[in-house]
Amino acid sequence: MSAEKVTTTEQTAIGIAHSKLILIGEHAVVHGQPAIAIPFPLVGVETVIEHVPGSVKIDSTFYHGPLELAPIALNGIVNCIKGTLDYLELPCQDLMIRIKSSIPPGKGLGSSASVAISVVRSLFNYSEVNYSDEELLRLANIAETFAHGSPSGIDTLTITSGSPVWYEKEHPIDFINLSDDFHFVVADSGRIGDTRLAVESVAGLLKSAPRRIQRKLDRIGELTHHAKHALERRGKHILGQMLNEAQKELESLGVSDAGLNKLIQFARKEGALGAKLTGGGNGGCIIALAQNEVHSRQLAEKLRNFGANAVWPFVLKKMNKGEE
Numbered sequence: 001m002s003a004e005k006v007t008t009t010e011q012t013a014i015g016i017a018h019s020k021l022i023l024i025g026e027h028a029v030v031h032g033q034p035a036i037a038i039p040f041p042l043v044g045v046e047t048v049i050e051h052v053p054g055s056v057k058i059d060s061t062f063y064h065g066p067l068e069l070a071p072i073a074l075n076g077i078v079n080c081i082k083g084t085l086d087y088l089e090l091p092c093q094d095l096m097i098r099i100k101s102s103i104p105p106g107k108g109l110g111s112s113a114s115v116a117i118s119v120v121r122s123l124f125n126y127s128e129v130n131y132s133d134e135e136l137l138r139l140a141n142i143a144e145t146f147a148h149g150s151p152s153g154i155d156t157l158t159i160t161s162g163s164p165v166w167y168e169k170e171h172p173i174d175f176i177n178l179s180d181d182f183h184f185v186v187a188d189s190g191r192i193g194d195t196r197l198a199v200e201s202v203a204g205l206l207k208s209a210p211r212r213i214q215r216k217l218d219r220i221g222e223l224t225h226h227a228k229h230a231l232e233r234r235g236k237h238i239l240g241q242m243l244n245e246a247q248k249e250l251e252s253l254g255v256s257d258a259g260l261n262k263l264i265q266f267a268r269k270e271g272a273l274g275a276k277l278t279g280g281g282n283g284g285c286i287i288a289l290a291q292n293e294v295h296s297r298q299l300a301e302k303l304r305n306f307g308a309n310a311v312w313p314f315v316l317k318k319m320n321k322g323e324e
Helices: 072-087 113-129 133-149 154-159 195-208 212-232 235-251 257-271 293-306
Strands: 013-023 034-052 057-059 065-068 095-101 166-167 180-187 274-278 283-290 309-317
Touching: 013 154, 013 212, 013 235, 013 274, 034 113, 034 154, 034 212, 034 309, 057 235, 065 166, 072 113, 072 133, 095 113, 095 235, 113 154, 133 154, 154 166, 154 283, 180 257, 180 293, 212 235, 235 257, 235 274, 235 283, 257 274, 257 283, 257 293, 293 309
Parallel strands: 057 095
Antiparallel strands: 013 034, 034 095, 034 166, 057 065, 180 283, 180 309, 274 283
8 A cells, every 4th residue: 555654673663644635525425425535645644653661652742641641632542542452452551652743633634544544554563463454444443433423434545545535335435547637736724623513513404404405415426426527537627617516515514614715716716727625624624626737836835825824736646557
């Protein structure tokens, strides 16, 4: 797997994971519609496990200390660590778990899932046990359940993949073969979004106005199908239109906010073929489809000057035959 790196010594092991972005299908994916997620290699997580006598300790940006005294915000990763140690039949002791992440949390970039994947990989590498994709995803999803309540599973899946992922609940996973290179710009609004809250909010709307909200979720599903076709058929302009249409539906579901809308409108004004929020919304990031590589660099610079908190231009590359 492209995101996997294995380093093991007698006392140390490393596990890494890249990030992810949802291109289209947010929120609708939780309710049975498809979504497309893409690997985002510009930010990621590295977890280093060291043998240190005593209780299990975490060393991270947010917390340094014993596993048992970790704050509630880290409940997901604490349970993921315990679950993985239990699965590997390792005692919950004598470990220092150092987590270094370049992924800003609460931005729809799969921060919690990347940390979980990285931690699970490092623990397997430490115990020198091979793992299957199924084991990796199942253990990492312990953390995701704590983070998001009822996660779709798309975050962990994409973080373990090198290709765009077509995800639909209770359907076989599919990977999208790109017909061309697609240039994107991701811009951070600077505000943290709460995915769990956003997911619960849409679920509440669906309960109170089932027909109206289901139509919107179905429409996002339909747009996602068109977007897949555009990715496979060099349909850059069609893809842009689908992103713009999906944003309209997300706004009507109440998961976009004024700050995101401002960035999205600016990106479109500056020539983006399409732009929308990515992830849970109400904070977090936007993703814009650039015309080409030069335009992606120009657009990134303009978004930075416009006030985006952080900006990442990147390319989703067409894979040659035989590449994984």
